[in-house]
Amino acid sequence: MRALFYPSDPTRLKVWIKKLQDEGFYVDRCNIHQLKCLDVSFYWNRGTIVCDPHHTQQEKGFEAFLVMLHQRGGRTIKIGM
Numbered sequence: 001m002r003a004l005f006y007p008s009d010p011t012r013l014k015v016w017i018k019k020l021q022d023e024g025f026y027v028d029r030c031n032i033h034q035l036k037c038l039d040v041s042f043y044w045n046r047g048t049i050v051c052d053p054h055h056t057q058q059e060k061g062f063e064a065f066l067v068m069l070h071q072r073g074g075r076t077i078k079i080g081m
Helices: 011-021 062-071
Strands: 028-031 034-037 040-043 047-053 053-061
Touching: 011 034, 011 062, 040 062, 047 062, 053 062
Parallel strands: none
Antiparallel strands: 028 034, 034 040, 040 047, 047 053
16 A cells, blocks of 8 residues: 655645545655546646546545545545555
8 A cells, every 4th residue: 555644744644634524534755756546646746637548637635636526426435544
């Protein structure tokens, strides 16, 4: 399993990850700069949102990412995570 948090993470990122989890989304930390929920990646250091397969969205930022996840209509919960 990949790490969800890194020692160098800023507080705002930790808060964002917690918010996603609290709203029932399974969060995958693909690398130090990328969060992924459902089929949507969020590159938190730039605010870039990319929907699979590799469609960069005009919207940027965490709030836009969260809205997009809700619009996609799903929450995926992994038990024990």
